[in-house]
Amino acid sequence: MTRRYVLWRLVQLVPTCAGILLIGFLLVHAAPGDPVLALAGDSGDAAYYDRIRERFGLDEPFLSQLATYAGNVVRGDLGTSYTRGLPALEVVWARLPATLLLTTTALIVSTIVGIAVGVAAAARPHGMRDAVIGATSLGLYAAPAFLAGQLAILVFALRLGWFPVQGMTSARSSATGFGHLVDLAHHLVLPVLVLAAQEIAAVARLTRAGLLDELGRDHITTARAKGASEARVLIRHALRRALLPVVTVIGGRVGHLVAGTIVVEAVFSWPGLGGLLVSSVQARDTPIVLGLFLIIALTVVIANLLTDLTYAWLDPRVRYR
């Protein structure tokens, strides 16, 4: 990969991040009431308000306020959560692992299963299996995450009793070590499946389309003529190039996946960022809400960057455009 391309993409990050920061800043200032109330809550403690005013430079002119705010955020200071009396970043940090576990597991599962299902559908296009996969994807694509979650609970937890209804660990379980991991995995299955389902549909649809496109090409005919088995043609010759658009879609869907995580966490009472976000909105704990927005936006921006770099690495034509 050319160094120039990487550098150029990194430089592009600066205005993007600045823009996102500016949106958050402007929203706080556009909100009804004194911004100090948005940042400090209505505790009514005058001394505390003064401290916040000073810390965020709220008495200063608009532009220097923006500079102070940006400086604070860059240093990792997202303000203090006034419902918890802790730095916002610390509060977010404590809840992050649970969400990260859910999101990354779903991302990995949906990528692997999605590609596998796409290959299965493309192996015999317009056959029975392809039709069933196609119809299921369409349905999953249209289902809101909470419906998928509620159906999963109804069938797999309440009716069949295979998995727990909610939570991350059993309340009465005192297991440690391996037993704890098994308990955690048991609780993880349904939320991950629900979260991954829609992504699986998206990845499978795209893998299938890419494969069918690729299977019509000359090098595939050549491979077949040389006597390669159909499975070998599909996996070794066609899949490589068919996966290019899949890479883009996985990166592009990170934002979607994180939004889905919030909803799925609510359905399964998963103790992650979702519950924190919702309770913070209801308590008008702005530092937490704004901080989460900035963190998630940054995650999406970085995911997009990684996607572009991976794409450029896989397809040299992109770098020289």
Add this chain to the structure above:
Amino acid sequence: MSATADEIGAPGLVGRKVTAKGRWLRAVVRRPSGAVGAALVAVVAVAGAVGPEVVARDPLAVDGPSLASPSWTYPMGTDALGRDLLSGVLHGLRTSVLVALAVALAVIAIGMVVGMVAGYRTGRVDDIAMRATEFVQVIPRFFLAIVVVALFGAGIDRLVIVLGLTSWPLLARVIRAEVLSLREREFVDAARADGASSARIIVRELLPNVMPSTVVTVGLIAAQVMLIEASLSFLGLGDPNVISLGYLASQGQQLLRVAWWASIFPGLAIVVAVLGLNLLGDGITDALGGRR
């Protein structure tokens, strides 16, 4: 919740001159996906438009026995307080449709102008427009909407504004790609040679030709908007003054053990709407010979 243009294959419609107006509509309905999609969209539109008046039961009034399972009198059952769920779902659907329509109008207004101008003018204007588009596309709109609810309070109006201002990039990109290819075509050259102004070329020559893919893309965006609105109100962050499908589904969540209908029917109503829009989009793309 962003679908990329690659994913939906909308650019596959590029460069297909649409001659007769009604012809492609008929071609759409002749396909299974188009016919089913059009039927579902029609059902949702009618249910949202007149459903609440036809059923004429107050969705907030205690009307029957609590937790009645679906029956002739209560086709979708009742909730814990004995409120009719069918009526709730119809009112919720109306909210969904209204939000989606309002956002769609904003998306068309912004996305079409940006896409047309970027594609037609190229060069520096195109550069600036596309940078702006890329920027708006990376903003996680679901979370931006949550920030707005936290700062300004929950409400349909601000939800429409936030989603309208952040949902247009996909449309702008699709239209730009089409215009880039259309502007090199003979009929545009002919119009130009005829002395037509840029405005005339855009309105008379380009606009009719980007219509089909605009319809497809706006339909997809409307479907995403419905899912976002439902998810927000499921989390309890929706407008407290209107009934929303997500709100109904979240009320049903606690009743899952005893009354599956209370959460499943509101969810299914969204599936019908979103599935209809997606299928109709597929049908239009197919009918115009685009790739999927």
